[in-house]
Amino acid sequence: MKRSVFFVSIVSVLAAAAATGSIGAVTVRTQKAADTYQSQCAKCHGHDGKGIESLPGMPNFTDASWQAKHTDKELSDSISGGKGIMPPYKDKLSGGEITALVKYVRAFAGGAKGKKK
Secondary structure, three states, X not given: OHHXXXXXXXXXXXXXXXXXXXXXXXXXHHXXXXXXXXXXXXXXXXXXXXXXXXXXXXXXXXXXHHHHHOOHHHHHHHHHHOEOOEXXXXXXXXXHHHHHHHHHHHHOOOOOOOOOO
């Protein structure tokens, strides 16, 4: 009985999410962020997020301590306005795309979260 109630509950949640498009939207947003990272960011930050060794000062996105030291706002501001040799992307990416890219960068450290400010 408990299993069937659980199963029906899960199916109902998934059906509701699918009906509203939220599952598809999250998948599309995540894939778009991955594509954007690979096409725009990986050339300096590395496909694996560890940074290109020949470029001094590139952060290692897989380092949880680096992630913890930087807020989502700092990452968003760096993407939007540029930083050092990194060009600004505010005219190339929407606010939602930048937010998705910040989440994608966070995933390199296994979902490590920086301060939210």
